[in-house]
Amino acid sequence: MPPSKRTPPPADTVPEAALPVTAAKVHPTYARLLCMLLRNLGADVERSLAAAGLSWAELAVREQMLDFAVVHQLVLAALAASERPALGLGLGQMAQISAHGALGYSMVASRDLRQALETVARFASLRNGLLRFELQEDAVQAVLQVHECCDLGQARGFVLEMVLGTALRLMESVVGHRVPGLRIELPFAQSADPRWLAQLRQLFDGRSRLTRRCWPFIWPRRC
Secondary structure, three states: OOOOOOOOOOOOOOOOOOEOHHHOEEOHHHHHHHHHHHHHOOOOHHHHHHHOOOOHHHHOOOOOOEEHHHHHHHHHHHHHHHOOOOHHHHHHHHOOHHHHHHHHHHHHOOOOHHHHHHHHHHHHHHOEOOEEEEEEEOOOEEEEEEEEOEOOHHHHHHHHHHHHHHHHHHHHHHHOOOOOOOEEEEOOOOOOOHHHHHHHHHHOOOEEEEOOOOEEEEEEOOO
């Protein structure tokens, strides 16, 4: 089933580390949240699950990590069913702190944004093996680099925008407001759908630009 053509376009670069798709794992909580979002949008949830070889009865109680190959099929079916250009952003924003387990609680309990993102860099891959996070700092600014660990295929735009929506919500939860001076380099090779960009602007009013390199969030050290 082809993905929605209105999602942010994929870049024409290859991830820095090519893990086999079968080795990449995703926590089932995120698949459950995607189904809930589809249901709220009036989309056919059971059909999307069936496309990935899943059922709601199984997914609702599952605690084992899901293979990304399964999640990939679910994402493509969800994009086709919803026809929403910012489905991933919406999913990232709807996820409550509890959805991220101990990682989410540790972030919001951090003394500042730096400590919160140190936690992300150390532990985020335990819930999402698709990406690796790296925190870099100097005297002026801090940078959270997001590295792709495997080929995300046609689900790439969705996965990256979900992480973007999640990161913006969690950072705002930590500091109590939007992060001043935050810049984002979006990892897409060409401009995204204007409607997707409009949705992003409702969540983020800082500077952004396209990049073909790894994906950084950049903010002043004072935050």
